Amino acid sequence: MCSTSALPQVSSSASIVRVVLDVPLDRWFDYLNPGLTVREGNRVVVPFAGRQLVGIVMALATETDVPEHKLKAILQVFEDVPFDAATLKLLRFCADYYHYPFGQTVLASLPLRLRQIKPAVTRKMWLYQLTQAVPVDFVGKRQQVLAKVIARLQQGECSEAMLAEISAGWRKAMQLLMDDGFVSRREVIATRPSLPASDQAPTLNDEQAHAVNAVLAERDRFQPWLLFGVTGSGKTEVYIRLLQTVLAEPQAQALIMVPEINLTPQLESRFRSRLSEFPLVSLHSHLSESERLQNWQAAQSGAARIVIGTRLSVFTPMPHLKLMILDEEHDTSYKQQDGMRYHARDVALVRAKQCGIPVVLGSATPSLESWYNAIGDQGQAMAPARKPTYRLLTMKKRAAAQAKLPKIFCIDTTHSPPEAGLTPQLKQAIELRLQRGEQSLLFINRRGYAPVLHCSACQWLADCRRCSAKAVLHLRQRVLRCHHCGDEQPVPVQCPSCGNPDLRPVGQATQRVEETLQHMFPQARVARVDRDTIQAKDALTTLLSAVHAGEIDILIGTQMLAKGHDFANLTLVGVLDTDSALHSPDYRASERLFAQLMQVAGRAGRGDKPGEVLIQTAFPQHALFAALREQNYAAFADELLEERMAMQFPPATHIAVMKAEAADYHLVHAFLSDFSQAARDYVQAHATSLPDLPLIYEPVRPGIAKLNRMERGYVMLQSAHRGALQQFLQVAVTWVRTHPLQAKIRWVIDVDALEY
Structure with missing residues (x-):
């Protein structure tokens, strides 16, 4: 059982207060107690480097190594204690594993209102x-x-x-x-009242019932479960049945995590309806700061029995946590890409183990890491043989008896060239759905009007002013926008290089596809779903309601629509452009593309009407598309694992990346070169006494070498053993913090990195 007791009360007679702060220094700071009543875990306000900061009290003491004349006194104490012992233990693990300052780890996990120098007031x-x-x-x-x-x-x-x-x-x-x-x-x-129960519980099929019973049979101990179910197999219903039983225990709480904000409203609505007796809150970045604090405190107090949240919710204190569920566990959005580079899936597994509770990882296309942990030595390339650490639960058929998996076809664009982005076959398929009164979804994972603005005279391309990336044309707003740093510039009336006024958009993106469809099918009701159209708080919920009500004929969307949504009348999915991902230098590209296409294909045929998926590609014979047409993830994953084993890429090995950036690349290169050389020297010197030390690569630049005016570079470290890599990183971080250039650059160690 997870230890969730509050941190102990300590006498106010202790004269030294040890505090962690949101600063890039991995240490505690000692302050004098001027006679205030302080206990471990309190939020306090302290002076630091000429400013005032909020900190968390870690310990009270009567002695310190700091000279008394250098000690400053704490200024204010707040009565609240944000963390229990179990949450601090989890945060301590994360700070150690991801090699990030503990104070920044602790403070970053709090709602903004608890990081401000004023009492945290909520309704x-x-x-x-x-x-x-x-x-x-x-x-x-x-x-x-x-x-x-x-x-x-x-x-x-x-x-x-x-x-x-x-x-x-x-x-x-x-x-x-x-x-x-x-x-x-x-x-x-305060907690938001649940909806009255309205949805009638469907009858579980054999696969769903087996999954529910298997998890509940071992619900009193730590056990990771991989719920591998095809799209539409009823994974959400399995989650609901698990929650109904687990939460029947008095005070029990459950955490359900989703990778993206746009999946939260519909899941929350379904849970509120089916689990109306249990108070539920959500935690994500679309909430106001007041709402976020209110919901966080409801979880911390135990008032909220169900918490639905995105990746940061994994750190939410929950005193009676009994079950954790990660939906779409394969999604890379669970990996934090700034600050502490934690992976919420991995942190959830650690938290579940510390609490001794089950954790369910659900996906139609599991990550290779999870698949590797679930199949153990069953795969063809598992050498040496290893036992699975996860339990595998498989659901191969759709939950609704009348719903069948869609048929998937590839359209060879070399023989059937697209017109304005659409091949004749896809255009005909859309016309057929309009005649039948059915809905279509066109998937293109690029927002804007066109990815490139091009001068045909001198071959000039519009670049971002702050990044080594192309600026995307947003025609309706008449701007060129960088999707990496957010920089905007007006569309030039003539080529900045040669003066040619004939500048043309090249390629397709969501706005241009929307324009094309409105021209081709003027009678159709077309809606575009991307980050530009759903900026308002309830915009996505409103649009999805219109789709369910049959008020939309054709949807155009990015990956926001690729997973989690259930449209009963949607029978056609068209995929417009995927070929660039087939030749990416990223070894994970094929895994991500397969998952993305499987997920978006799964939106078709979820009701009683058959679904069809048409994929436009110049490479229809590619092995990825062959596996996709068979909809056999297991075979594809096993083949991909064989490649990873042969190449010694994760999950066969473990990696960490030392990343550095500065305004001047010479500083970055000098720092990384010194790091790489020092790391190789250390490995060579300890090769005999410390086996399995990592392989150190030379410094290189990422695909986007310059981001928001900062020049970037990295060094990759690779080891077959996680423990050996972690042992080396402890030494590496100590070396970095004494390097003369470390104050002139920004550096971070990205453990289990997904992007370089």
Whole structure:
């Protein structure tokens, strides 16, 4: 069972307070206690380098190694204790494993309101109850609201939401009762009321029932489960059944994680409807800071029984956590790409192990790491033989009896060239769906109008002013926008290089496809779904509701629509452009592309109508498309694992990347060259005494060598053994922090890196 006790109260007589701060120094800082009541875990305000910072008290002591005249006093103490011992243990592990300052790790996991130098104020909710019987003559003949309030209180404790259903004037009546001592109230953290139960629970098929029973049979211990189910196989229903049983235990809590914000509303709505008896909150970046703090405190207090969140929610304190679920566990969005480069899936596994609870990883296209851990020595290339560390649960058929997996076809664009991005076959398939009153989805993972603005006279291409990347044309806004740093510049009226006014967009992106469809099918209702169209808080929910209501005929979308969505009347998926990913230098490119295409293909045919997927490609005979047409992820993954084993890439080995950036690349190169040489010298000197030390590569530049005016480079480290790599990184970090250039550059170690 997870230890969740609050940090212990310590006497205010301790004169030294040891605090961690949000600064890039991996140490605690000692301060004097001027007589305030402080306990471990409190938030405090302290002076630091001429400013005031919020810190977390880690320990109280009576002695310090710092000279007394250098000690400063803490300025303020907040009563709240954000972390329990279990959460701090998890954060300590992450700081050590990802080699990131502990103070920054701790403070970054908090809502913004808890990092500010002021009390964390959030909306509270009161519960009211009768303390004694109300005399009959207390209520006048015309005091109908008062009578109704008393009648409701006689049924038991009431929330503000319950009383508001009686009358908008309930507060005045309640104040009368409280003034005369008939009612008392207690304050609780506000939670949004659940929806009344409406969805009828479907009957589980054999595969779903087996998955539920298997997890519940071992729910009292740590066990990772890989729930490998084809798209539409009913993984969400499995999650719901697990939650119904686990949360039946008093006070039990569950954490459900999703990779992207746009998957949160629909999952939250379904859970609120089916699990209406359990208070539920969500945690993601589309919440206001007030909402985020409120929901975080509801989870921390135990008031929220279900928490649905994106990757940062893995650090949310939950005192009675009994189950963790990661939906779409393969998604790279679970990997943080700035600050501490943690992978929320891996952190979730550590947290589940520390708490002794099961964790379910669900996906139709599991990551190779998870697949490797689930099949053990069953794969053809598992040498030496190894036992699986995850338990594999497979669901091969769609949950709805009438729903079948879609048929997948490739259209050879060398024989059937696209016109304005669409081949004749795809255009004909869309026309057929419009005639039938069915819906279509066109997938292109590029937003904007065109990825390139080109001068045909001198071959000039529009570049970002701050990055070594091309600026994307957004025609409607008349801007060139960098999708890496956000820089915007107006579209030039003539070529900046030669003066030619004939500048042309090259390639397809979502805006251009939308324009094409509106021209080809003027009668169709077309909607575009990308980051540009759903900036408003409820924009995606509104649009998805329109799709479910049959108000949209053709959807154009990026990867935001590739997974998790269930459209019963959508029978056609068209994939416009995938070929660039086939020749990427990234060894993970084929894995990601296969997962992406399998996921988007799974949007078709989820109702009682058959689905069809048309993929436009110049390489229809490519092995990836052959596996995709068979919809056999297992065979594809086993073949990919063989390649990884032969090439000694993850998951066969473990990697870490030393990344550095500065305004001047000479500084980056000098620093990384010194690091690479020092690392190789260390490995050579300890080759006999410390086996399995990592292989050190030469410094190289990433694909985008310059990002937001910062020149970048990296050194890769590779080892067959995670422990040996971690042991070496401890030495490497110590070396880096003493290097004379480390103060002139920004550096970070990316453990288990996904991007270079």
